[in-house]
Amino acid sequence: MSLSRRKSLFILGGGVILAATAVGAKVAMRAPQTALLPWGQAGQGDDPRIRALSYALLAPNPHNRQPWLVDLATPNEITLFADLNRLLPETDPMNRQITVGLGAFLGLLRMAALQDGLRAEITPFPMGETPEGLDARPIAHIRLTPDSKALPDPLFAQVLARRSVKEPYDLTRPVPSALLEPMAKAVIFSDFGASVDPAHVQSLREFTHNALAIEVATPRTYAESVNLFRIGAKETDANPDGIDFGGPLFEMLAATGQFTRETALDTTSTVYQQGMAAVFANCDTAMGHVWLVTPANDRASQLAVGEDWLRLHLAATAAGLSLQPLSQALQEFPEMAGPYRDIHARLAPNGGTVQMLGRIGFGPEVGPSPRWPLETRIANGAG
Incomplete structure (x- = not known):
């Protein structure tokens, strides 16, 4: 960063x-012409997972590497992986900063799901972890469940303004x-x-x-x-x-x-x-x-x-x-x-x-950072 x-x-x-x-x-x-489009497309889609993910990809992350990949093969569930081609091996040799960025992604996904009355049940590292670095094992498993008591997070109102x-x-x-x-x-x-x-x-x-x-x-x-x-x-x-x-x-x-x-x-x-x-x-x-x-x-x-x-x-x-x-x-x-x-x-x-x-x-007004389209971050779509 x-x-x-x-x-x-x-x-x-x-x-x-x-x-x-x-x-x-x-x-x-x-x-x-295309790099900023995801900011205007956030919240679109029929699948609530897609709507939540379209906001999650706007999360802050180191060097804007956007190191997230998701698997949507199971209905109502999301499995998050690290894109191992988007690490920072020199400045972040333990992948700590990348993991922090993935945590920001999960936090924004959680907020976005609440907008739809859904609670994101997040299980971190369901297949284990290693301090040496990230690997092909999942970062988190997320299940979205309806919750009539779920209240939107007031901070969500700032998502599109955050820079x-x-x-x-x-x-x-x-x-x-x-x-x-x-x-x-x-x-x-x-x-x-x-x-x-x-x-x-x-x-x-x-x-x-x-x-x-x-x-x-x-x-x-x-x-x-x-x-x-x-x-x-x-x-x-x-x-x-x-x-x-x-x-x-x-x-x-x-x-x-x-x-x-x-x-x-x-x-x-x-x-x-x-x-x-x-x-x-x-x-x-x-x-x-x-x-x-x-x-x-x-x-x-x-x-x-x-x-x-x-x-x-x-x-x-x-x-x-x-x-x-x-x-x-x-x-x-x-x-x-x-x-x-x-x-x-x-x-x-x-x-x-x-x-x-x-x-x-107090800094000047600046524009949003570029983002990859959501479809490029889906490793396995809904089957």
Whole structure:
């Protein structure tokens, strides 16, 4: 969960001359044609499982990998699997973050089912689990059953408005401490922590900045992110996952060859230097931080914290706050061992695992992230 889609990410000397031409204007106005359609299709379908899943796929998840596959062969039931082709082996070698994302998917599925008066009975890891990583065994089995006492979750009203705002936040607008309360109340399974104290915020700004610098300076972990860049509307439509870069500036930079995966990997390039400045600006403009801690770090706990992160994010949206995960220091690759140890000493001094860390503040309005159509996430349809 890292790189920014800040629209002013690369201000290259001399500008992009092509933009002054008719062809350039046409290129600059390109927009995804299919990648955002799932946001407008949520809630459609005759099968209540399809309706619930059409919302669930809008859940937050690391690097927007959308690592979910479902089996619908048994009526009224759903079996969730991890798409093993969508893991993050370098930055998430234990698949912890992927599991958290799958938990957010389950949490949103649960909320969406309640809209239809259905209770989602979720059995996590029905065939067992392993701490080493995810495998072909199911993540969860879900059975939808009618429940006349099931009440819609008020947080569901924020589902289509939720965004991970990966832009600088307004440094002139402090976050009132009163806005932390609804987020704390939204959390069910985890221990919620937060701070808007200026000294604490500044300390965590510096800490998260340094942790991000380690991820970027480690060639294989940085390359993992760059390989998931989707540069421009055509790439985003073709692969509506990963880290998307859209809008007139990026369309022009891509069209003129100034922004490519190769230039992003070249640490001597202007693209790299100015891109890094923009990315670090996100850490450096946090106006508060929130985090979730669990006593255990088994797979069921990771799924549960994903549901809590979703709920926390929806509560932040309802409060008018922007939120972005800053999970670099929580990653388990060797070069991050020092920050990992330090963040646990800071935020979980009595033990437990810091599962999620994010920044809050008041950011600009941004659009939704691309999504694969639901039919591509169904491994076995209703028979």
